[in-house]
Amino acid sequence: MLAYTQSGKVLELIDTGKSGGEGTVYNIKGYPNRVVKIYNKASDAKSREEKINAMCEMSESSTFKNSELTKDIAWPMSPIYDKKNNFIGFGMPAIQSSxxxxxxxxxxxxxxxxxxxxxxxxxxxxxxxxxxxxxxxxxxxxxxxxxxxxxxxxxxxxxxxxxxxxxxxxxxxxxxxxxxxxxxxxxxxxxxxxxxxxxxxxxxxxxxxxxxxxxxxxxxxxxxxxxxxxxSSKVAKKKVGSTPxxxxxxxxxxxxxxxxxxxxxxxxxxxxxxxxxxxxxxxxxxxxxxxxxxxxxxxxxxxxxxxxxxxxxxxxxxxxxxxxxxxxxxxxxxxxxxxxxxxxxxxxxxxxxxxxxxxxxxxxxxxxxxxxxxxxxxxxTPTTTSSNSPQKSSSFTFWVITIITAILSVVLLGSLVLPNMYNAIADNNSTITTIGVIGGIISGLIGTISYNLAWSFGRYKGGAFPWYDYLLSFLCCIGFSFGFGLIMGIVYIIFYLIIAFIILGIIGFILGG
Structure with missing residues (x-):
């Protein structure tokens, strides 16, 4: 089906199958964010033409644009005509929800x-x-x-x-x-x-x-x-006397x-x-x-x-x-x-x-x-839909999977990555390496638990967790684990700098004396 804008531009309309008592909604080829409503009756179109033109003019005002209204409301944006220049409907933002x-x-x-x-x-x-x-x-x-x-x-x-x-x-x-x-x-x-x-x-x-x-x-x-x-109300079970x-x-x-x-x-x-x-x-x-x-x-x-x-x-x-x-x-x-x-x-x-x-x-x-x-x-009967919410998992499933993932991750880090990292930092000091590995494992688990309890999106969306909560929980585990190592390294360096300054101070004091 073809339709025309006020300036004469040709629009190819694609039937969406969405039709009501008053009009039918069409997609516009090449314009995924816009749709067109075509009135089913010429009499309805004629009676609405002046109003739709007014609403379209209104959409050009700065007040209207500043309201960002079209993000949430299918407001008429442009009148639509047939090839004989008869008003038949209007273009509007596409609202993607059933x-x-x-x-x-x-x-x-x-x-x-x-x-x-x-x-x-x-x-x-x-x-x-x-x-x-x-x-x-x-x-x-x-x-x-x-x-x-x-x-x-x-x-x-x-x-x-x-x-x-x-x-x-x-x-x-x-x-x-x-x-x-x-x-x-x-x-x-x-x-x-x-x-x-x-x-x-x-x-x-x-x-x-x-x-x-x-x-x-x-x-x-x-x-x-x-x-x-x-x-609304119903007749009470234990009514007293006659009930109207x-x-x-x-x-x-x-x-x-x-x-x-x-x-x-x-x-x-x-x-x-x-x-x-x-x-x-x-x-x-x-x-x-x-x-x-x-x-x-x-x-x-x-x-x-x-x-x-x-x-x-x-x-x-x-x-x-x-x-x-x-x-x-x-x-x-x-x-x-x-x-x-x-x-x-x-x-x-x-x-x-x-x-x-x-x-x-x-x-x-x-x-x-x-x-x-x-x-x-x-x-x-109400309009049906396959799902009222995006694919999410329950709290129990989320916690089980993220905690098991965190444990496996810190075990692998503690056995393969962290020892080498701390040996390099502490020059094979076994005490520092042991503290670093244990601290990194504990910190990784703390990271996952902290995310799940305080920062997860599902925590604030009704207890249902989207897929990206799993990813972010895992990243918090890794981040906290390596973060502990970074802090250990900084503390280690600062400690030796302090020792160095103390030794230099003592030497300076002795030489000065």
């Missing part, structure tokens, strides 16, 4: 579909998401629809954003309103305003930085709570009825949700501002910067669970809330929770008719 945000918290985990992602790495992804959203806000633009299907996560747990052409854009005194929002992520003030109309046709302000903050808080809660929506029928999620959002802060008679959190009180106060307080204080005062919702600071602190205070390598919890706890959630889930008598978002939070679908037909549908 993992969607919700793939990280599907519960219960299905090993046949994807690899489990540790709590530690989930927090890492959230920190990156905060940074990425901040980039959009730094150029005074609004996301609007923070559909988790449009948030991609890379192998290193960095967040990338797609479907940017639906964003809520302001440019040269004109607004191009976001036309959609995933159910369950609609801020209460927006839900109230848009009843009976569409997001584009609603009068006045619709999406704002505060509605983005609401959606971000939903993402953070679901990531930390095994995918549960903060407004469950309300749709969006209705609860409008009323600010978050079960973790408001007492809902006869209702309780889903069994797979970790104990909310297991989170530190600074995390719970931010959720309270997002879902309670922010219900009637949107400006009280935490910003992405506040969330990043709190999540970074939280990650530094996480400790690994002793039973499950993917579980981490706050250091103040003497139990694992995720293990307890797993136990409650297995013991629950209700139907087995599906891995789909619909089954996990069915009320998300219930209120779609209340707003407009411009809403996204959740997939019946």
């Amino acid at each position: 993992i969607e945000l919700e793939d990280l918290y599907v519960y219960p985990h299905n090993p046949s579909r994807s690899s489990a992602v540790s709590i530690y790495n989930r927090v890492t992804a959230l920190i990156s998401l905060c940074d990425t959203i901040k980039k959009v806000h730094s150029i005074k633009q609004i996301i609007g629809d923070e559909n988790p299907n449009n948030i991609k996560i890379t192998q290193s747990f960095e967040a990338k954003l797609l479907d940017v052409d639906s964003y809520h854009i302001s440019y040269r005194d004109k607004k191009y309103k976001c036309p959609v929002c995933a159910p369950g992520y609609v801020a209460p003030e927006l839900a109230k305003k848009c009843k009976g109309t569409t997001y584009e046709e609603a009068p006045g302000e619709t999406f704002t930085e505060y509605t983005d903050r609401f959606s971000l808080a939903i993402h953070i809660f679901r990531m930390l709570c095994n995918g549960a929506h903060p407004y 029928a469950p309300k749709p999620i969006d209705h609860k959002v409008e009323k600010g009825e978050c079960i973790y802060f408001n007492n809902s008679k006869g209702m309780e959190p889903p069994p797979y949700v970790p104990d909310f009180n297991s989170f530190p106060e600074y995390i719970k307080n931010l959720f309270k501002r997002a879902f309670v204080d922010g219900n009637n005062a949107p400006e009280k919702r935490p910003s992405e910067t506040e969330w990043k600071v709190a999540l970074t602190k939280f990650r530094s205070e996480l400790v690994p669970c002793k039973k499950d390598k993917n579980h981490y919890h706050h250091k103040s706890l003497n139990f694992c809330p995720y293990c307890e959630a797993d136990k409650r889930y297995k013991e629950s008598k209700g139907n087995r929770l599906s891995t789909s978002i619909q089954a996990r939070t069915p009320a998300l679908q219930a209120s779609q008719h209340s707003y407009s037909n411009h809403t996204y549908q959740y997939p019946t």
Whole structure:
């Protein structure tokens, strides 16, 4: 397929097989870091042309370039035309990831579909998401629809954003309103305003930085709570008296009825949700501002910067669970809330929770008719991927292999290399050679242990160790071993220099006297 730039340059497009309801994505021959989105319908292209041109012009500003936004966001960079000069789509940065945000918290985990992602790495992804959203806000633009299907996560747990052409854009005194929002992520003030109309046709302000903050808080809660929506609940086992029928999620959002802060008679959190009180106060307080204080005062919702600071602190205070390598919890706890959630889930008598978002939070679908037909549908099953993380090994395997390698290495050094080195330095002094060999062996082992405990990348990435950790652990062993020899040599030289100076001083004193 051929397409054309605004200047008339011909582009050869290659089908990627990635097609949605609105458009199809193509690679560009000769441009590996760029892709093109072609709208499936001419009417969609026509309705978006002015907005896409505005976004492309915006990308040329110094403010936009300084934000480095295109590293993480598939922002429109150039309009694309057919041979008749009809606008048909736009070029954008290529985002290389097939993992969607919700793939990280599907519960219960299905090993046949994807690899489990540790709590530690989930927090890492959230920190990156905060940074990425901040980039959009730094150029005074609004996301609007923070559909988790449009948030991609890379192998290193960095967040990338797609479907940017639906964003809520302001440019040269004109607004191009976001036309959609995933159910369950609609801020209460927006839900109230848009009843009976569409997001584009609603009068006045619709999406704002505060509605983005609401959606971000939903993402953070679901990531930390095994995918549960903060407004979802179930009938309590030991209910007292009559229990009202469950309300749709969006209705609860409008009323600010978050079960973790408001007492809902006869209702309780889903069994797979970790104990909310297991989170530190600074995390719970931010959720309270997002879902309670922010219900009637949107400006009280935490910003992405506040969330990043709190999540970074939280990650530094996480400790690994002793039973499950993917579980981490706050250091103040003497139990694992995720293990307890797993136990409650297995013991629950209700139907087995599906891995789909619909089954996990069915009320998300219930209120779609209340707003407009411009809403996204959740997939019946999550997008699958072969792996959610790069090839890494467990802590046990890493330690066994590196320690055995270190022992073999220092034994070979101690028998073949170090004796000759110290004999040369100390002129065959057996005492110095023995001290040097033993010290070199011990130092090599210390080097490996020090790297594994304090400097390894896996230590700070959820306890999973990439291949280069093995190499660096080995190099630390060799480096420490020879480093001891270098220090011994320097000490040896300094010692003899001191002796020489003392002897020369004595001789000088005698001759002078």
